[in-house]
Amino acid sequence: MNNLAIKNLCTYIDAAPSPYHAIDASCAMLDSAKAIRLDEHNSWKLEPNTLYYIARKPAGLIAFRTGSEPGSGFLLAGAHNDVPALKIRLEKKMIQRGMERLAVEVYGGPILATWLDRPLAVAGIVMLKTDQGITERLFNSVKPVAIIPNLAIHLNRDVNKGFEYLPHQTLLPLVAETEKDGDSWVTRYLARELECKETDILASDLMLYDADRAFIFGPDDEFLSSPRIDNLEGCHAILEALCTAHAVKQKQVAVLFNAEEIGSRTREGADSLFLRDILERI
Template sequence: MREELNQGLIDFLKASPTPFHATANLAHSLQVAGFKRLDERDPWHVESGGRYYVTRNDSAIIAIQLGSKPVLDSGLRLVGAHTDSPCLRVKPQPELQRQGFWQLGVEVYGGALLAPWFGRDLSLAGRVTFSRDGRIESRLIDFRQPIAVIPHLAIHLHREANQGWAINAQNELPPILAQLTGQENPDFRALLADQLAREHDLVADVVLDYELSLYDTQAAAVVGLHGDFIAGARLDNLMSCYAGLQALLKAGNEETCILVCNDHEEVGSVSCCGADGPFLEQVLRRCLPEGDAFPRIIGRSLLISADNAHAVHPNYADKHDSNHGSKLNAGPVIKINSNQRYATSSETAGFFRHLCLAEEVPVQSFVSRSDMGCGSTIGPITTSQLGVRAVDIGLPTFAMHSIRELAGSHDLTHLVKVLTAFYNSRGLP
């Protein structure tokens, strides 16, 4: 099971270089499993026992399995994650010509660790909007091949580089696409039109706009002397999306189970498809009883917010509270913060810990050092929007927000097992 899950995650990461691709792949897996697609613009006719999914902005998805048991009695079992990861995104007018090279102007999305982007074989993927025969359409594209690179500056020209390097995002991050010859006039939209023709066999009249991200073409892999680790891009937080999907597909048909994968978590979640927007509540209100029943259902429900946690790095152990440092391959981590950066309470933490014990899944606790700031997740945002109780958990990870992160190769199995048990649990606190 462990090898199969890890390989499935590796395949999912490779096929999902952007939130758009991740959402499309999640939707495809749900469709194959018998979930019916709902369109927000159409009337909905849902029924007990039905399995549905809905997307918004092509970058966020909610899957719902309406159980056979009355939801007013048993509540909702929700698992939340997010589809986006820090990266470099292409600007609207990106063409740069410097020293005979064609480069792209880029903008940093989210809290990216920038140094690892240098010297990587990069490709480009995302969503393109264009006109064709008088109609406006959008398609996902993925160049797949390495078409760009951000070379390092040689140590001879920057002798102090190893003493600390303040990277200027405007000047130092534009990747090189090609070396120009003659009177070439780079046209990025023409390049996108060519890719649309190659990938989708269509001719666009005009490329109107796009949302495109650079990504590392090196595939994720199981690594280490004994295969102890998974290394790859976007483990934060596609690992949780994939685990939630696998658990939902294993869920029984009695309880009402929901998987929500929002976009824009890395930049604050304030959008129509982010956790600080109306997406989840609007979908739930269309699928659940109205009036007084809705808040009663929410009061009986629980959200597991799954987002990666910081593992203790052996070279930087002093960055952690000595009593609360999580370890790779030691199970999911309950994340706690008294200032509500995480939504965990003693009640919800106790329930999750009980689930882990019942399933013989190891479980850990994480609290930041008292003299360091704490990150956050969709957990507190979703609870404030919906009023649902939540526990924030995640799999321990090194190098979070790097172009290549590292997690334990045993932990995905642990997470899928406990999330499956959650979806099938007969009673919530």
């Protein structure tokens, strides 16, 4: 196993707890490879055998290397950067027996039982009101801030017999001890971490993620264990291949789509015009 390549993959996955962070990490990879960033809204003048990329908000990316012979076609590879998750409902506060819990919505197709009894962190984007207008901020708590506790087995004897976890009843992350009314813990926490007023937080797209980091194990380091490996390993492999490849006569294209877990019908999803429009311009 190429340990350097696998360590780079682990670093990429750890840096990408949300689709927005995945695009940020992907742009960093491309910048390191001296790729030129393009703006969809501007006209382009492309040079042969040159690496370019376009990031479409909120979380899509297309990178390409022009070829040496016009009209020679495309070599294309794609992946998706979103993963199954529990998304936080910022507007809803839940207090049960002096404990504050988060209201969540299931995103995609997670294995629900794997979310219990493990450290959960929070990541995503937050829209803030500033003196310059509305700005978008990436957010990653890094450290665990929540947990979804299982009941003790003597309170749930069927837990090992195929117990069904109902998201709005049994998947409510525990975050704080409180009896207070008012804004939710998430709003207060975001305001503190982002150094802003609670009233400046206009909207957010936040998700819980497994705070455990990717790691290599086995007597010969032959195994890799990581959260979000589907499909971030695909994203990293495609970008790594593009960044290290030599120019050929065809145009080489790497595309990272968002929203595969929910049908791909966002403006940067596989069912959008994103790829078609960029290929036409190339």
